[in-house]
Amino acid sequence: MKPYAPLPEDFFQQPTLLLAEALLGCLLIKETEEGIASGYIVETEAYMGPEDRAAHSFGNRRTKRTEIMFNEPGFVYTYVMHTHCLVNVVSGPKEKPEAVLIRGIEPVDGLDLMKKRRKMDDLKNLTNGPGKLTKALNITIDDYGRRFTSPPLMIAKGIPPGKVTRGKRIGIDNSGDARNYPWRFWIAENPYVSRNRK
């Protein structure tokens, strides 16, 4: 396993839609006492803050949960959805509450650890969804407010993503027109994308 070099802070300082696409192919890494697990990011969604009805920060809603999004980019935003934890990259300049949701990764290191945590052997189903990958990597609400530029939770240079496709975001059907915005990005033909649709 090669040593990990987290991406520099300025990587996160690009506009949110560009960052969402730039994250594809990057390596998401979590270090724990049990060991290291990582995977290439293959699917993301951009949430554009005040004007985006699907975003938690719609209308500049500022709560205990959304507070981290008002920081400068590169912070970790985790939150709990039903029984699952979801992980976002805080994006946009300070006071602009935007974020990128990580929806799927392709397993790289720590395969056995991921299988153990997910209690299954089916490689294809280990990390192909936002709630699945956090469980496989052991990303939790405790990671809230950390930075992706240092351990234990990091984003590092990965591989060139190849062909990228974009389409509507998933699971936000109660968000008016925002549901149709093409702010979901994924690596074309990649088997670890949560689901196929435009």
Add this chain to the structure above:
DNA sequence: ATAGAGATGGCCT
């Protein structure tokens, strides 16, 4: 292959 429903828990009003 696709559709529908239940589980389930924290956050917000």
Add this chain to the structure above:
DNA sequence: GGCCATCTCTATT
């Protein structure tokens, strides 16, 4: 008390 940026299982085509 209502609302979900989900997952898994079942039933049906």
